Amino acid sequence: MPTAVVLGGGVSGLATAFYLQKYGASKFSKIILLEATDRFGGWIKSKRHPDGAIFECGPRSLRPVGSQGKNTLKLLSELQLEKDILPLCRTDPAAKNRYLFVNKQLHALPNSLQGLVKRQPFMSHAFIWTLLTENWKTKSPLEDESIHSYFSRRLNQEMADVLIDSICRGIYAGDCRKLSIKSCFPDLFNAEKQYGSLTRFVLLKPKATTQVDDALIKKCLEEKWTSYSFKNGMQQLTDALTETCNANKVDLRSNSSVKSITFLDNGKINIKCDNDEIKADAVFSAIFSKDLGKLLQIDTLKNNLNSIPAVSCAVINLEYEGKLLPVEGFGHLSPSSENGPVLGMIYDSCSFPQHDRTDVTPSTRLTVMLGGAWSDSIQNIGQWISQTDLMSMVTEAVNQQLQIACHPIRSQISLLNDCIPQYHVGHSNIISNLNTYISKRQLPLYLIGSSYQGVSVNDCILNAKLAVENFLLN
Numbered sequence: 001m002p003t004a005v006v007l008g009g010g011v012s013g014l015a016t017a018f019y020l021q022k023y024g025a026s027k028f029s030k031i032i033l034l035e036a037t038d039r040f041g042g043w044i045k046s047k048r049h050p051d052g053a054i055f056e057c058g059p060r061s062l063r064p065v066g067s068q069g070k071n072t073l074k075l076l077s078e079l080q081l082e083k084d085i086l087p088l089c090r091t092d093p094a095a096k097n098r099y100l101f102v103n104k105q106l107h108a109l110p111n112s113l114q115g116l117v118k119r120q121p122f123m124s125h126a127f128i129w130t131l132l133t134e135n136w137k138t139k140s141p142l143e144d145e146s147i148h149s150y151f152s153r154r155l156n157q158e159m160a161d162v163l164i165d166s167i168c169r170g171i172y173a174g175d176c177r178k179l180s181i182k183s184c185f186p187d188l189f190n191a192e193k194q195y196g197s198l199t200r201f202v203l204l205k206p207k208a209t210t211q212v213d214d215a216l217i218k219k220c221l222e223e224k225w226t227s228y229s230f231k232n233g234m235q236q237l238t239d240a241l242t243e244t245c246n247a248n249k250v251d252l253r254s255n256s257s258v259k260s261i262t263f264l265d266n267g268k269i270n271i272k273c274d275n276d277e278i279k280a281d282a283v284f285s286a287i288f289s290k291d292l293g294k295l296l297q298i299d300t301l302k303n304n305l306n307s308i309p310a311v312s313c314a315v316i317n318l319e320y321e322g323k324l325l326p327v328e329g330f331g332h333l334s335p336s337s338e339n340g341p342v343l344g345m346i347y348d349s350c351s352f353p354q355h356d357r358t359d360v361t362p363s364t365r366l367t368v369m370l371g372g373a374w375s376d377s378i379q380n381i382g383q384w385i386s387q388t389d390l391m392s393m394v395t396e397a398v399n400q401q402l403q404i405a406c407h408p409i410r411s412q413i414s415l416l417n418d419c420i421p422q423y424h425v426g427h428s429n430i431i432s433n434l435n436t437y438i439s440k441r442q443l444p445l446y447l448i449g450s451s452y453q454g455v456s457v458n459d460c461i462l463n464a465k466l467a468v469e470n471f472l473l474n
């Protein structure tokens with residue numbers, strides 16, 4: 001009676017279970033998903049208040065771009081979520097406008113040719129000048145380098161210090177001086193290797209022919225979506241996956257923390273949980289790499305899994321009485337040179353006003369994100385700073401950065417430990433060591449989740465699908 005076990009009930013684990021029941025049901029008589037906590041969804045968590053307001057504790061939007069983005073749209077069609085999508089289209093202010101908080105001031109990032117030609121007050125040259133000279137920069141022979149080093153070479157150090165530094169904080173909550181260009185932005189790394197410059201890559205790369213075999217992808221292209229959420233927030237996606245898996249007899253077990261995994265000589269795998277022991281034929285691990293490292297006894301796997309770090313963040317949702325945002329846009333980021341604890345702020349009410357409370361006067365929802373590569377552990381924040389002091393620090397930052405001086409009417413603090421894995425320079429070697437060990441010994445172990453090949457929700461879903469396809473091919 002072949003059994004597949006999925007470790008972890010975040011979006012990666014749920015998507016794996018979904019694809020296993022969809023494509024692999026004939027290979028397994030049992031598909032079990034083990035989740036340590038009492039809920040499914042992992043970092044995806046949307047808190048809905050009785051008055052309709054939604055606070056996102058983790059991710060708040062998805063991008064419909066690239067093969068990953070298209071794959072998620074297909075999944076949404078399969079889950080019949082089309083009608084619940086809240087798209088942001090190219091001309092919406094929240095899609096067009098992003099800001100940097102630099103030198104104690106908010107600055108709009110250029111979003112037009114005019115903006116590229118005009119010199120920004122926080123840069124010594126207009127963006128267009130840097131972009132035009134990029135084509136003549138020499139190509140690097142390095143096998144990998146930091147994102148900061150790559151952009152210092154290809155653009156200039158100032159761009160790397162301010163713009164690229166901020167973007168890396170807004171995706172990885174990470175330090176671009178440590179993050180790997182090869183693993184974090186593989187398309188840009190390959191573009192230089194293949195075309196010699198980013199300019200030539202943009203001008204010469206063959207135009208991707210999008211195969212539009214899905215009505216939702218067609219709609220997204222026609223309406224020019226740039227990102228989207230759902231009527232009930234991001235958790236609607238993981239709730240729909242959970243429901244579909246339940247309806248298709250996947251055995252979803254919450255409060256089931258896995259304690260050890262042993263590969264037996266007969267090809268089976270012994271999985272010990274709190275109060276249970278399971279014999280499995282294949283294991284799909286969708287938990288953080290270090291958490292998997294703790295469960296295994298094989299040193300090569302343990303050492304490589306343990307060498308992928310992650311950073312912690314504090315996410316503070318705030319709601320204010322009235323419409324108070326001084327600008328319209330997605331939000332702003334601060335470069336690490338600002339030296340403050342704030343990574344950035346998201347103007348939730350501007351992106352998704354549908355998530356504002358509905359039954360009373362207008363309000364403004366904001367999210368402040370803190371920590372990342374600049375704090376050892378957010379749990380330590382809980383030790384050295386009280387929640388009251390943390391709130392004072394955050395409301396002070398909102399006052400300084402957005403001139404919102406009044407007190408929030410509602411707030412929520414989420415301390416997310418080890419929530420974003422960091423792909424440091426050399427990450428690709430770790431991945432290759434893990435893959436080589438697993439394939440040489442033909443271990444029935446599949447590594448998915450945000451620790452390996454992409455941290456976005458789209459990456460997590462596509463990697464889950466590829467792992468299931470890979471398993472079915474063998």
Ligand SMILES: Cc1cc2nc3c(=O)[nH]c(=O)nc-3n(C[C@H](O)[C@H](O)[C@H](O)COP(=O)(O)OP(=O)(O)OC[C@H]3O[C@@H](n4cnc5c(N)ncnc54)[C@H](O)[C@@H]3O)c2cc1C
Pocket residue numbers: 007008009010011012013034035036037041042043044057058059060061062063256257258259286287288291313315416419420448449450451455456457458460
């Ligand atoms: C603040 C924040 C903002 C983000 N914003 C965006 C965004 O806007 N867009 C975007 O695309 N992405 C965003 N991301 C990234 C994205 O949310 C995550 O990378 C993704 O949700 C990770 O999903 P996962 O299933 O791989 O891991 P997780 O969500 O970490 O799920 C792993 C699960 O495994 C369980 N588990 C752990 N150990 C065990 C064990 N021993 N036994 C059983 N279960 C175990 C955990 O309890 C957890 O539920 C954001 C992330 C954060 C933290």
Ligand SMILES: C=Cc1c2[nH]c(c1C)Cc1[nH]c(c(CCC(=O)O)c1C)Cc1[nH]c(c(C)c1CCC(=O)O)Cc1[nH]c(c(C)c1C=C)C2
Pocket residue numbers: 062063098099167169170171172173313330331332333343344345346369370372420455456457458
């Ligand atoms: C703690 C700070 C974080 C903020 N967002 C994330 C973290 C860790 C995580 C995150 N944000 C995005 C992605 C997905 C990337 C993808 O490939 O789809 C992830 C994992 C989207 C995103 N958000 C911002 C940017 C520049 C991006 C990249 C793609 C895009 O241009 O849409 C901006 C942004 N993120 C944060 C803030 C405060 C912010 C402000 C403008 C927080």
